[in-house]
Amino acid sequence: MAFYNRKKLELQEALAKLEAAKSRVQELESDFQAVEKAMAVLVMTQDGIIERANHRFLEMVGYQPEALIGQHHRVLCTSDYAKSEDYIRFWRELVTGNVKQGSFAFVHADGNEVLFEARYAPVKGEQGVATRVIALISES
Template identity: 30%
Template sequence: MNISSSVSTQVLDQKMILVGLESNLAMIEFNLDTEVIWVNNHFAQALGYTISEMKSMVHEQFCPSNFINSKEYNQLWDNLKKGIKFQKKIQRVDKKGNLVWFEATYIPIKNEKGVVDAVLKIATDITKRENQTREVISHLKNLSIDLGGKVDVNSQENMKALQSLKEQINLVSEIAQMIKDISAQTNILSLNAAIEAARVGEHGRGFAVVAEEVRRLASNVDGAIKKINLNVESITNGVTIVSNVTGKLQREVIDNQIEISKTMEHFENVVE
């Protein structure tokens, strides 16, 4: 491996450091024409090549086409030639065309004159970790969408049920009012019967008995109507409360979904 640059004094032996790095990390060296001049087995295996195959290749053969055709690609090599290192999580393409993720550092290598004449890339294959992370993100997104769909369906069904109940309550109220009106008319009829019974005297005793019975029934009806109205009022209040709670829960679920989506987007940006 062609590495030569001025270094500060250190306790560890330079060669032993390089041996340790080469034994544990994926490493590859390019000349300034982006041609591969050296590669270790870790890097070759990560991309599905043999070492001999890679020595005849150039850097762009390992990169996605959209990156090769971008300003960022040209900027990368312009900066490296100026001695500016590059460190980032990157995507590369293996021999079969599959995307591979690396945590990589490109290090410009200078000769004795301080001029950059090669670039060393040290990388760690993080493909498995990235794929697992993205699967988790996708799973969480699907859960959020599924939950939102179920909540929306349930909320709509609840609102329909509440609306149907309100309509039934209104119908009961209308019937109760109708019965109340009939009861009022019955009271008038019983009063008329009582007056008629009083007018005819002894011969109107039968009218009086009927009038009293009608009055008693009307009174019972009035009592029943009052109870019905109280129950209807109570149910109406309950329906209103449930409706408000359902609406509030629906809004909270929607707000939570939005927050989950924002969190997932933020997490994806961090992953990128």
């Protein structure tokens, strides 16, 4: 009977931890939704592949989601910048954990260059290495 009671207690503790984790995930999802309502958001892998672009960002740059999702961030840059050492350094610094902030030129879907204020923030995984990059963008 002692074994049964101990296993029952362990199961109850595990269920309580699971509920707490579930609650925390819901809280974080709500936080991110609030950020997405307030700002243009672009989520990329550490390699620069666009995973998510919220409605506000898509409106600012004139793209449909299917034109950006799965593409490299460089599709939003001028070709000269995308091929430059500065661009390589930009991504190298992001993946090593450095936040990049300032005015950035983006290429609108119509081909025109537009200037936005942006903050690129690396999201670090368990080993402290960037696993993705989130850009928060606003109009200049």
